Amino acid sequence: MQALEQEIKKLVIETLNLEDLKPEDIDPAAPLFVEGLGLDSIDALELGLALQKAYGVALASDSKENRRHFASVRALADFVSAHRKS
Amino acid sequence: MAERIAIEHLLSRGRPADFPVAFREGQVLTFADFEARAAGWRAAYERHGGHRFALSFEDTFEFAAALLGAWHAGRCVYLPSEIQPTTREKLRGEVDGFAGQIPSSTPLLKFQEGARAEWTPLSPEAQALVVYTSGSSGEPAAIPKHLGQLTREVATLADLFDDRLGPSPCRVLATVSHQHIYGLLFRVLWPLTSGRPFLARSLPYPEDIVAELSHGPAALIASPAHLKRLPDTLDWAGVRGNLRSVFSSGGPLSTDALHACRGLLGQAPVEVYGSSETGGIAWRQRTQDEALSWRTMPGVEVRLTEDALAVRSPHLPDGNWFQTEDRARLLPEGFELLGRMDRLLKLEEKRVSLSAMERALLESDLVREARVVPLSEGNRSVLGVVAVLGPTGRHLHADSGKPFLNRALRKHLSSQFEPSVLPRRFRYLEAMPVNSQGKSTEAALVALFDSRRPPLRVLEHTADRAVLSIETPASLPYFKGHFPEKAILPGVAQIEWALHLGRELFTLPPEFLRMEAVKFQQLIVPETLLTLELTWTQAKGSLQFKFTSEAGTHGSGRILLGEVRG
Incomplete structure (x- = not known):
């Protein structure tokens, strides 16, 4: 699970081109949006596409569900490990 | 023409008791009336205590008396352009009291009937006023002004425009509020100084302007918002003989509005360019030439900073240049405005x-x-x-x-x-x-x-030498595919960094001539903390570079540069 968290941190940094940040700077439990990393809804779209490409996971159209998955790196890792196709 | 008296001396020197200061509902308000009201307001501030007061009046005569009363009580006047609940709430934290027509629960200063006062001249250094910008980007900003800024500008206006108002009587009419700096200067302070009676109420409707003009000679202090909405159905031709001058400020006057003024009012307005921060900067009257340039006011200096106008002026708080966000082109006699920089x-x-x-x-x-x-x-x-x-x-x-x-x-x-x-x-x-x-x-x-530019810090920098600390994160595009088995920083990247950073840090000639003594002693792998030392020898046109790290020297050499030939 930790390996997956590490992978996802890298994916977040690469996808969103978060310069000045290294994977170890991201707290897996910290919120990704607004406070924390300060990501926004467009980042969520980009990240959703990247996750789909990397792990074949499709995000539901239910925005409340999505908000839960995007809460933190850890939440994303949980979601990916539960739904990944490979 | 009446004696010109600067605001600092208006009450201490005084005018004849029956001198007309203003008109209200056909009644003349005399200098004696004005002095009595100013004395009553002065007593009110002194009784209330506190230094800062927000004034919001509809009646310009009463406002003028309350303003002079405040200044003679040594108070600073805050001039909000509107008095909506949020503004009121915000002001409550900034001022010690309110005076004028301010709705609802706000406790107001009580005018002291029958008060008398000994007047002494005011100090130009007094912190007299706080006005607000229109706040085109977010919150309106507060602009403090001392009395001298205002009175110097009024003196300039009097020098420039007094003659245009012709012999007395000439009343001052206005479509704009005295709660803005333009209205304050043009319809209150300038008329008080030059001894022109002003109308106590504003004239927002063109019908009112026509009616007032039918009573006798007057000047009109207006804004583009009003001048572009002059209805051609009114009998302007019958009254415009009484219109000695029209002023327009607060925004650009469109050519349509200019044509309407020429046609209906029989004259082009005197346009004044300035801002809450700068006060008046320049003026023009486009009687014939629509593209006529702006003439800088006496005492005001202008220059350009990256196409935008900068101003140094006696209307500013100090002798520093104020940077506007208006793009401009300087001309021998003034300048041309080219639009906002914002x-x-x-x-x-x-x-x-x-x-x-x-x-x-x-x-x-x-x-x-x-x-x-x-x-x-x-x-x-x-x-x-x-x-x-x-x-x-x-x-x-x-x-x-x-x-x-x-x-x-x-x-x-x-x-x-x-x-x-x-x-x-x-x-x-x-x-x-x-x-x-x-x-x-x-x-x-x-x-x-540019992602090819590495993260760096400048550690030392003089005219001919610089030392930088450079990181080489694995994400640099230079490492991609160079080489697939083991990433190393190419030598050309080092040369490119040296040249680009050299151009940022020194003034280098434009032409790359050749390189000398280039050596790459050790490989640079991702995540190396490098030190780059650059030395510029102008006499030889030589930029020397050396990349080092804890491991020793990585690369070094000289890049020779010259002026364009031919």
């Missing part, structure tokens, strides 16, 4: 003013200079900040690191800007990159965000 950008459907963001960054106390530039990045546009840090920012950068400083600036901006437009890229420099004309071009700023 750089507005649409970012993911959100409108954002880059200029407002730059101002907000400066207010953070962390940065000394800041520029915000749009960067296109894959599918989206993001904002990048190029900043020169102040002492506090430097400490934060050194102690807590760049990501922490980035977050601090984003947090500071988040009170004024939506999360999705907050800057995502930050570059902290020793000095802004400037070209040979001393300007920071947008292209030079954007180049700082």
